[in-house]
């Protein structure tokens with residue numbers, strides 16, 4: 001029996017899509033979720049800077065006593081997964097490999113679209129992983145810089161978001177992809193908009209459920225699970241605005257988030273010093 005919590009992080013509320021699936025799969029585990037709201041969005045930042053942020057947060061969570069870290073952010077996974085796995089003592093699970101796998105399995109015409117942040121697209125990680133699984137599959141990538149700020153904004157379901165989705169989807173529809181990877185953990189929060197734009201014949205792939213399964217398998221293999229009879233507890237931390245996080249978290253996760261703790265960037269930096 002291992003009573004330590006699981007650490008989960010993202011730039012903002014997108015990682016809550018992954019946390020949700022973890023809560024469904026592992027209701028008996030405790031979780032600490034950190035949203036790096038003060039430095040959101042991650043997408044336009046250089047990969048080197050994201051590696052630094054991910055390292056700070058990974059080491060901070062490790063210092064909080066977590067037994068596993070979930071990088072619930074595609075941009076941070078694309079930039080920093082190998083480095084985190086090398087540096088942290090606890091297991092680290094990312095969100096890109098499960099999606100690449102699911103997309104290769106889902107596509108029938110071997111034309112796969114990717115919607116993601118600029119950082120994730122420029123890392124080339126999805127192409128690499130898809131090609132390793134099926135050298136004959138094509139990946140067409142579109143960076144969507146407006147989506148995360150819109151989703152984290154005042155009115156995520158407004159016409160402006162739908163218009164941005166239509167614009168980003170156009171080249172993928174034109175190319176006849178039959179599968180689209182939602183390569184950013186924020187995007188499943190506007191899944192109905194995306195599904196309406198692409199239609200029923202296009203399969204939307206996202207990794208939250210697969211990631212939760214990988215977390216469960218890792219805990220089981222390493223024999224670091226908590227008591228299955230107990231009920232888990234959650235802690236929410238943000239470097240950004242506490243009230244804004246609580247409101248958005250409640251809306252998207254439909255979970256009564258009571259207490260959100262503020263963490264200073266300097267505290268994260270100190271954890272990595």
Ligand code: DGL
Pocket residue numbers: 010011012014015040041042043044072073074075076117120148183184185186
């Ligand atoms: N949820 C993050 C991701 O998966 C969003 C990145 C951002 O803040 O731009 O990439």
